[in-house]
Amino acid sequence: MPRVAIVGSGLGGLVTAHALTNDHNDYEVHVYEKHRASYGMDASSFWVDLEAIDGSDTDSDQGRQPSRRVRVDVPVRGFFRDYYPSLVKLYEHLDITLVPASHTISLSILSDNDPQKQPSLDTYFSHSSIQLPWLNMPFPYPRHRIGKWTTSAAICVGEWVRLGVHARWWLRQQTRNNSDTSNDSSNKTTTMASKRTETLQMFLDRHHYHPLFINTFLAPVLASICTCSLEATLQMPSSIALDFLARGIMTQQAWKVGGEKGVGLVCDKLGQHVSRWRRGVGVVSVWKHKQTDQWMVRDSEGKEEAFDIVVFATQANQAYHILRNQPSNAQPIPDGLLDTLRSFTYAPTSVLTHRQPNGFMPTDKRDWGSINVVIRENDHLVSAKKAQDSFGEPGQPMATCWMNEMMSVLAKGADLFQTVNPIIPPPSPPTTPSKSKPSRFTVPSTSPVSFARITLTPDTPRLLNQLDRYQGGTRHSQGLYFVGSYVYPGVPLLEGCVVSGVRAAGMVLQDKQKATSRKVVEWLEPDVTGWKQGHIMEWYLQGRGRQATSSRFSLFSLLFDILDYLLSLLPDEIVILAIRLWQTLFLVLYWLWAIFHVACSIIYRRP
CATH class of the missing domain: 3.50.50.60 (FAD/NAD(P)-binding domain)
Incomplete structure (x- = not known):
């Protein structure tokens, strides 16, 4: 044997x-x-003891629910069905129960990283999502209020929609190119080689994506998923990045075990x-x-x-x-x-489980998402060399998962967070909660867990x-x-x-x-x-x-095919002008949406 x-x-x-x-x-x-x-x-995962999860907070032994425990995965392992088809098949084969996972994002800048001062986060993007069938991707809309970042958010959302449709269109084009070159091995090899040498930064520049969207939105989000620096994220092969964008975070409901x-x-x-x-x-x-x-x-x-x-x-x-x-x-x-x-x-990665929101989560709890990304004040320029902070890897964003939002069984408990690559010092060990707000579960005192993640080049x-x-x-x-x-x-x-x-x-x-x-x-x-x-x-x-080619029909994918053909007939100057018109149009529409949203919040606000 x-x-x-x-x-x-x-x-x-x-x-x-x-x-x-x-x-x-x-x-x-x-x-x-x-x-x-x-x-x-x-x-690196650990057990959490759930206490009186059904609301039976009583000192008498009679009526108290038996002690229950749930295991918290470290790191969090969410996935998208389209990008993880083999993983989904494996889980089905093993008869593993899959549950939806919340997938909302906030983005903030750490404006003061002085260890002697309280960390201050300036949240510049926070959203919820609605699923539009004809768009075939979640559409982000602003939360609660208008502020100094509304214009930036409008640009980011407009480019996010354009890149989401663009990535899916690119994938369809890839299929056509493969079928066209299937009988010509030399031409096929040349085509593959040229696609491999193009980085994500080169692709974005070639298609005139807004620098604000690249530096403050796309790069931090992808870097938090790949757990690498902002600069390394933009140097990954464009074919790998576009495939992920077309099948993952832009189009799908997130799931977990x-x-x-x-x-x-x-x-x-x-x-x-x-x-x-x-x-x-x-x-x-x-x-x-x-x-x-x-x-x-x-x-x-x-x-x-x-x-x-x-x-x-x-x-x-x-x-x-x-x-x-x-x-x-x-x-x-x-x-x-x-x-x-x-x-x-490889790049070093650390994961910290804690219960301290200050410095890790947006200051306003209304901005909290299931995933909360924080970059340093100078990291949004995508320049790792300028990041001279004393804690964390230079140029690497911090991502904090709000576990109560990711795991429904923890929804009634005290806040639990899991931070990947913290850029501020770890919080002190958790203290006993006050009696006025009893904890629904207890969390062991944990130190950062270290990993190493491959860097795509x-x-x-x-x-x-x-x-x-x-x-x-x-x-x-x-x-x-x-x-x-x-x-x-x-x-x-x-x-x-x-x-x-x-x-x-x-x-x-x-x-x-x-x-x-x-x-x-x-x-x-x-x-x-x-x-x-x-x-x-x-x-x-x-x-x-x-x-x-077997994915659901998308009206925007069809329109992108038509627009791509029309734009290919025009000089570059006209193409750039058309893209700027799209960005301006979306900016106006986003501002109108934000004003309407805030007006409704004021009118229907409950006392």
Whole structure:
């Protein structure tokens, strides 16, 4: 029976283990996880004790509800069905309950980051959304009042609508381009290469998007999702960014895993058939033995075991350090593989769970959204070099999730927040709440949890294609696989973990059993195994484009097709003038909307 070692129990490693053990009993799967009491995916989550959630606040034992607990995921894992089709299929396969998650956004500037003073936030954008069927995307409208930021908000919303429709139109065009070049491989390769080299900043500049929208709205929102700097966000490949915008935050209802255990239940179901768990044990070296031609795994306890297959479900830089640590009896690891793994870049990320709104949430509670993004006063210029604050990474926004809004079971409790990349010092440990406002749950005192997230660069597509050529393949890396969010040509999120994990398992089955990998992925998207090895970017753009053609009809997409043809006949000066007219028109309409909204609030205000 072939022995498989999986290094890491994040979602990528768990999906690989599940795909190899759920319907196939031919593999002895061992999972190494450095965390002693949990899975890698769920290691930072914690339990919250709910108290009298049904309102039975009484001192008598009779009538008091039994103690209940709910697990809070760290970090928060929301998703959009269109951008996460494989993740949704996985959850359906596991019979996981999915619940809607609130998805409103506020944007603020931290105007004073002096540790000796109270942090002051100036909120310049806050919205709720209405779903317009003919627009096929949520339309943001202003909250409550008119202020100095109304004009800026109008520009941002106008450009947001234009980019949302533009991104979906781009995806449709991508499908047409792929079909036109399907019979000409050289032309196709050239087309793909040119799209990969264009950054998001280049795309936005080429289409004359307003700098205010780019610097104070789009870049902070995307940077908070990708947990990277504003500058790095604008340098990601435009094809990856537009695909995400067309399928995610601009068009979809957000969802999350329901139930009391959160993603812990997902981990339990994925890992239930694993042959052996090695919890609390890290891996320090992996090499291929010269005599036995087997992979040797040396763990942090000094033990060595032989395996036929090794799957790295770790970060690329971690895999690099493990593989480069080779003993004298090891076969050489290809230099090209090590160089590729070393070339992926990561950014530090920290997550803080707390109950302090000051400095993390908008000053006015009416501006609170489920996601609240804060940038420094000089970061809105998208210049990391100018950010000289003493806390947090320069040029990196802070995003605070209001957990009471994200998790309905916490709605009646005291406010709970989860802040990604705090740019102000962490709050003091929570004190006991006053008796006048009893807490509905208790929160453990937590310190920031550190992660590292992959940074997308213009070179990322080339690295992905290069790494894909080594998957299980070459002489000295036969039986070696890599999975995770970075082994996927999209925004590095949960979808990449699922797709890469299933594909690695499919390649294992195909190599060892001469079976088609399609047997592994009957519960997944049919195109997961459809790419040619070493051409992962081409598969991504083609497959994603085909899915776009089956989406709901959008009147604006049709109008965009017509406008694009008409504007292509005009000189650039006329095109820029047309865009400015659109921005001006939307500015006027937005101001009228805001005035009407405020007037209604005043007229119908209750005493």
